Amino acid sequence: MKTGFYTGRFQPFHKGHLSAVKQALKDVNFLYIGIGSAQYSYTSDNPFTADERKKMITQSLTENGITKKQFKIIPVPDIHSNPKWTAHVHSLVPRFDMVFVGDDGLVKKLFEKHTDIPVKIIKKEIPVCATDIRTAIKNNSDWKKYLSGSTIKYLEKIDALKRIKRSQ
Numbered sequence: 367m368k369t370g371f372y373t374g375r376f377q378p379f380h381k382g383h384l385s386a387v388k389q390a391l392k393d394v395n396f397l398y399i400g401i402g403s404a405q406y407s408y409t410s411d412n413p414f415t416a417d418e419r420k421k422m423i424t425q426s427l428t429e430n431g432i433t434k435k436q437f438k439i440i441p442v443p444d445i446h447s448n449p450k451w452t453a454h455v456h457s458l459v460p461r462f463d464m465v466f467v468g469d470d471g472l473v474k475k476l477f478e479k480h481t482d483i484p485v486k487i488i489k490k491e492i493p494v495c496a497t498d499i500r501t502a503i504k505n506n507s508d509w510k511k512y513l514s515g516s517t518i519k520y521l522e523k524i525d526a527l528k529r530i531k532r533s534q
Contacts, residue, residue: 421520
């Protein structure tokens with residue numbers, strides 16, 4: 367079975383992330399999803415806990431036809447040491463054959479420098495980022511168009527809008 371790894375902060379998990387997971391699952395049978403900066407929550411950049419992000423991701427994926435047999439979500443706390451980060455990931459995540467990234471940024475560079483695992487940049491089919499969603503929430507702009515229905519309901523259930531607006 368071919369496995370992959372995809373990581374992000376998912377603050378919140380949006381349709382761009384969903385698109386990335388769907389693309390990754392075309393190349394692998396099983397995907398480990400790393401919740402980055404897992405130890406941070408209730409801040410402006412990281413308003414959600416790792417557990418809340420895990421629920422958002424699970425609900426959005428299952429709502430969109432991706433079964434729990436196709437993925438596992440693993441919290442990945444920051445260690446603030448780029449040279450040690452890939453070893454840190456390997457200590458938390460079972461063996462994987464491929465890494466998926468959204469851009470040519472730090473995660474790509476670290477895996478290419480410190481491992482021999484192939485890295486694939488995923489096509490950005492939906493141009494959105496979580497920072498823009500949080501900004502839209504703060505500004506009372508249209509933010510729901512970027513999220514799956516289950517994520518919208520979950521954010522409303524946990525009163526996330528007030529939390530995000532308070533963190534300005």
